[in-house]
Amino acid sequence: MLFTRKVRFFVFLLLMFLGMILTFQSSLQPHVYAQQPTGSVPTVTGTPQGVVVALYLDRPQEDVYSGPSSYLYPRIGVLLAGQEMPAYGISEDESWVQIYYPGVPDSVAWVYAAYVKIVKTGQLPKLDTPPTPTAASTPIVDINPTLVAAFITPVIPTRLPTFTPPAPLIVATFVDEASAVNRVPLGLLIFGLGFVGALGMLISFLRGR
Numbered sequence: 449m450l451f452t453r454k455v456r457f458f459v460f461l462l463l464m465f466l467g468m469i470l471t472f473q474s475s476l477q478p479h480v481y482a483q484q485p486t487g488s489v490p491t492v493t494g495t496p497q498g499v500v501v502a503l504y505l506d507r508p509q510e511d512v513y514s515g516p517s518s519y520l521y522p523r524i525g526v527l528l529a530g531q532e533m534p535a536y537g538i539s540e541d542e543s544w545v546q547i548y549y550p551g552v553p554d555s556v557a558w559v560y561a562a563y564v565k566i567v568k569t570g571q572l573p574k575l576d577t578p579p580t581p582t583a584a585s586t587p588i589v590d591i592n593p594t595l596v597a598a599f600i601t602p603v604i605p606t607r608l609p610t611f612t613p614p615a616p617l618i619v620a621t622f623v624d625e626a627s628a629v630n631r632v633p634l635g636l637l638i639f640g641l642g643f644v645g646a647l648g649m650l651i652s653f654l655r656g657r
Contacts, residue, residue, distance in 0.1 A: 500568035501545060502532040503559075512557035516544035520580045524552045527559060532567055537575035546575055 503510055509528050515521030516539040527533070533547040536556065545564060549557035 498568075499535040499566060499570035499572055500532050501535045501547060501559075501564040502567045503527045503529055503564055505529050507563055510559060510563045512547070512549060512559045514552070514557065515578045515580065516541075516546075516558045518560075521558070521578075522581065524557055525549055527564075533559075535566075535572060537573045540574055540577060542574075545572070 507529055509526045511518070511523045512525045512527055513521040514524050533549065536546040536548065538545050538561065539558070543561050544558045545561045546556055546558050548555060
């Protein structure tokens with residue numbers, strides 16, 4: 449009976465010791481959490497507010513440029529009849545209006561002021577003229593003149609042909625109509641000779657009788 453109690457006590461201590469070991473190991477293991485999905489909240493960007501201009505309806509479309517000139521700046525888009533766009537300002541000579549035009553660098557373009565009307569009134573400040581785009585430079589290639597001369601076909605001068613005078617030109621002459629009027633017609637001459645011959649034959653026939 450005493451031996452049975454000792455065995456039970458030993459088994460109890462052993463189980464309690466094993467439970468403490470398992471508890472200690474579970475506390476040392478790192479906790480793994482499921483990854484939470486992350487995402488960016490889209491932000492809504494509005495168009496600039498202020499003066500709004502629109503292209504006149506009697507103009508089907510007009511070009512817009514990267515600066516206040518159709519000669520110094522390239523064309524970057526078009527405006528359709530009645531299309532409205534927010535305006536940022538006006539050029540120094542008040543002949544061009546800078547508008548909001550998405551899809552181009554800095555989202556700005558310039559349209560001729562005479563082609564647009566103000567839909568929403570406001571104050572248009574005068575803006576500085578942007579720099580003109582630089583033209584692309586042509587690279588200078590160093591060409592070996594000896595190599596170039598090898599591909600140039602020499603031109604051999606030829607003697608000009610000798611000049612041969614042409615044959616004299618025969619110019620046809622025409623008889624004046626006034627001199628031709630005084631001439632006897634050839635038909636009348638033949639008829640007269642025939643009449644004289646017939647008369648001679650008649651006289652010879654009568655004498656023979």
